[in-house]
Amino acid sequence: MRFAFVLGETFSGIRRNLSMVVSVVLVTFISLTFVGAAGLLQQQINQMKGYWYDRVEVAIFLCTDTSTTTSCASGPVTDSQRQAVQDLLESPTAAPYVKSFDYESQDQALEIFQEQFKNSAMAGTVTADQLPESFRVALVDPEQYEVVNELFSSMPGVEIVSDQRELLEQIFSLMNMASVIAVSVAVVMLVCAVLLIATTIRLSAFSRRRETGIMRLVGASKTMIQLPFLLEGVIAALAGAVLASVTTWAVAEFFIGDWLTGQYPGTGFIAGGDALILIPLLLGVAVLLAALSSILTLRRYLKV
Template structure:
């Protein structure tokens, strides 16, 4: 009997304040979508770090005709200098840090350049002799880059030593910044959701003040009186959280999986299944927001 009464009160409250309930659903949906987007970005960053850090290379660029570096004052790298650099890479002092390495000639560098910039007009203005040859090194521990840099930067015939990990860090920093923006927007939207839920509960309590007054007189407990109001907000918030979770799944499945994954096959994107781990957290956050804001509102506007 008590359960049927509570369910009836919830249904009546949802019908009376339908427009406000829809507003709560929408604002919760938007705010939790931003929260989930920030979570997706962090998942993507971790995925890319795990994927790319295993493939990251240190490039030792050799002097070419157009090199202006101080170490290239004597001209392009000679065959003897290149052999000395290879012997140094194979020496015991350096080999302990190196997993493997390969030499990339100017022609090979030009071929890779044309593949990477095939859709850019710049490809027509670059020739093979403008690109430096290089040694591409895979380190056992990418953190040991500084040792390789110090060893080879001052060697004859070396133009520069570049750590590709530094380029990735810039990308990850930009993604972290985007994640922070999403969290900030989500914070603003969550405040809006809390205020809107509180307003909805207040209006619902005001519209049913006669019924709650009668319930007090007949001895209904505080829980029985307040529970329908709390559950109204929780139900609306849960619906918003489910919609947010479904949106994140759709973005991961259709945009990341169907569009970006085909355009950038060498990039490790998160799967739609991975976004589902965010759903319980979003639903729990929605329940927490609705429950806390409802209880605080009822303590002030529904004295029992």
């Protein structure tokens, strides 16, 4: 009986303040969608780090006629210098760090360049002698790049030792920045949602002050009087959280998992199943913020 009464009072309050409740739902939906987007971005960053770091290579570029670095002052790499680099790659000294390596000639480098820039005018202007020979080295542990750099960078005929991880770190830094921006926007929107919930509860309490006065006179408990107002805020916020959860899952499942995976098959992407981890977080944040906002508002504006 009491439960039915509380529910009746709750939905009665929602009907009276329908426009405000809809506003709470929409603002909560938008703010938690940003939270979900930030979570998806962070999951994708972790996924890509695990995917790419296992495939990261170190490129040992050899000197050419056009090299301008001081290490190439003596001219292009000689056969003996090239062989010395290969011998060190195959030696016990490098074995703890080098998983495998491949030699890439200038002609092979040109083929790869032309394939990468086939839609650019640059593809027809670059010749093989302008591109360096290189050894492409897969590391046992990508974190050991500095050791490999020290081993090979000072060898005659070596122009530079380049770590692909540097480029990946720049990409991941941009993605982390986007994640921080999404969280920042989400925080602002959540503050708006909390203020809207507080305003909705305040208006509801004001419009029903006569009913609450009667309930107080007949001996209704403090919890019985305040619970309908509390549930109004929680239900509105929970509705917004459900919409945000569905949106987050749909983005992960259809946009990232289906479309992006189809467009870039060589890259590991998250899918809808990964987004399910975020749903309890979104629902929990909504309920917690709504409950706290409602309780603080009721203490101030509903004296029982």
